[in-house]
Amino acid sequence: MMALRVFFTASVIGALLSCAKAENWPGWRGPRGDGTSLEKNVPVHWSTTSNVLWKIELPGSGHASPILWEDRVFIVTALSDTQDRVLLCLDRKNGETLWQKTVLTAPLEGKHRLNTFASSTPVTDGEMVYVAFLDKKEMLVAAYDFKGEQKWVVHPGSFASMHGFCSSPVLFKDKVILNGDHDGDGYIVALDRETGQTLWKTPRPNHTRSYCAPVIRELGGRTQMVLTGSKCVASYDPNNGKLHWIIDGPTEQFVASPVYSEKTGLIYITGGFPEHHILAIKPDGQGNVTKTHVAWHSMKGAAYVPSPIISGDYFLIVSDQGMGNCFDSSSGKILWQERFGDHHASLVSANGLVYFLSDDGVTRVVKPGAEFHLEAQNELGETCFASPAISNGQIFIRGDKHLFCFGGK
Template sequence: MFLNNRDLLISLYLAVTVCGCSRVDPVEEIRSLPAATKAETALEVDLQTDWPWWRGPNQDGHSLSSELPTSWSADENVVWSVAVPGRGHSSPCVVSNRLFLTTADEVAHRQIILCYDQGTGQQLWAAPAHEGKFMQQHSKNSQASATPACDGKHVFALFLNAGGLWATATDLTGQILWQTEAGPFGSEHGYGSSPTIYKSLLIVLGDNLTGSFIAALDRQTGRIVWRITRPTTGQHGSFATPVIANIAGRDQLLVTGMKKTSSYDPTSGKLLWSCDGPSEVTANTVAWGDGLVFASGGYPEKQLLAIRADGSGNITHSHIAWEARKGTAYVPSPVFHGGKLFVISDDGIATCFDAANGRMLHKVRIGGNFSASPILANGFLYVVDEQGTTVVIRAEESLEIVARNELGNGGMASLTICNSRIYVRASDRLYCIAHQPD
């Protein structure tokens, strides 16, 4: 642990203790000045080989790796494995030779950012972000469920702590550079959204019971550049992760939840369009392709929407290309590929849709229960079930199951696949999988 951060952590702990865990603060909107987000801070990541944030380099669940095994076990194609302290459901992010992960010590009540050598699995450092003031969570959630992001110079992590959503930035040695409360957050189920990077901004979603918001922070300083409110139903929070897609000729910040699918200008937070549905609560990430945004939910409704992304304002009655009530997913994210939409349901059914018209082409029961999202790599879908078995499915209409790979100790985190390696976070271990010589 980094004792040089001790004074910072004590000050932070005392500050948030005053607020308590059950506070209900109004969310104040912050509007950016025209020049506030003009300067683009270059990303020092390799989008061909790195996996710098949730859902990969293009935020669409696609990996560019081609030399990958489809089968492995504890004794086959394992480059290394290492015990991970604490508990968490975040996926690793990988930049250059470093792998970053978050975890929580549920006994000592610490939320921690971890760094490993991605080649050997050696732990390089552990940076404590918060101590005490854990919040209530769902039994399937954790106190470290948001996947970190890295811009090549900084590591960004999100934690729910002391009634607020906190963003923490470290340098690549684990030194904490800044911590900012993006906004108050109240939820009976905890937090699960991951941060998104856009130009000079770190964008975070705070859909919750007391006042939903999206906030954009300056990556260098942690200053809130803009923050806008979102609909709050008062019944449930939501757990989707926003993503940036260049679609319909413009960059769009896309997010579902609170009974809407919404698109924002990521520079300013201005609402571009919104569409009712798919459900009040979503816990996944949209897919997109061929001018359409694909949104799946959820709870209490089950619905899959395909929305044309070139509208403005409320487009509920004008831009829904198709919808489906079967073949939906609540937590796993859909994947678009080659004119098809692939969905893995929470209860283990894989479905292939014609993405243009919504026609169900095929479905296969693969078994198991799923909270992780599938990753597309080298023509296959890789997805791990809650028992720790990774199912490999051919990403074609046939949905052929080509392998089941058991590591056997739980799998709530989505896979990370980059640079010809597959990183599997199990309940208490991290595995690196790759082709190994005979």
């Protein structure tokens, strides 16, 4: 009896510890906005017949990532036939649709052939879900509760781009923050979570489109929101939208989100068009720091669309054309390069491994290090542009037609 009690107690403690490490994936690039998961039990191997917990067909199309909060999965899609932009809530256990709400019905905007009409990943705080679409010539942002009831809808600013729309909202304190860089009077705007009221709206320079979500961190004794786009890299105070510092260029347009390394204390950005650059930036400046705060700079291995990732001492990135690169994050030295397929999904990590999802649905699981080491190669058999989501020991991948949930049985 004593042995059984000890075994039972140990099992309960183990289960509690496992649960304590589980994370929600509440928005673009996860709980920290940088693609990282702290979980250790995420699957490494899968296929269409192994480690697949469920697979459901999604209505319409979109490149937005799924987001996870406990037993709910939220995802947006566009129904071209009816011109509806839709928010779906799914049961995490089996993918069953719990509810489906039409957020917007409006003419479909012009866009790049690789964009969709539902590319902005929603975000949730566990009580509300916030979504963003383009309503003709204006950005539309709406809030829904977990029962599918719309709480508010606002149009915080104009938006025009020949490439279409994609602005994934991020949360900070009582605010929903969105990037409004476009081919006009660009802005970054903070809305009140409860009402949608504009709390602050900061003009952006250079009148140039970008599709980057900012990353927010405590850096140099102050809260910084770092955003690339509109021919610059800039840091703002997310409390009030005031500028901390700015770097000119290094190129015109950006899509990938920044990442931060606690080990080096540097912010890393990649872009873009027409030139491709990687910058490692010291975030302790004030004003224009173009000539003083770039720790290292590379024009090799840069990405335009896929966001990079930091893993320990390494900065990993994949170009749109499929060249995977691992840099020493301190020096910028390229440690290895490896040819993958074309990529548009951003990198994610868990288990000390980095997951590269290519456009043809192949996920290469790589162990970061000074030499290239491929842990697994998993084929889905479906085109994939959306970035994966990781939560509670499962990985969720949106394909062209289906949403897949992979995990241990």
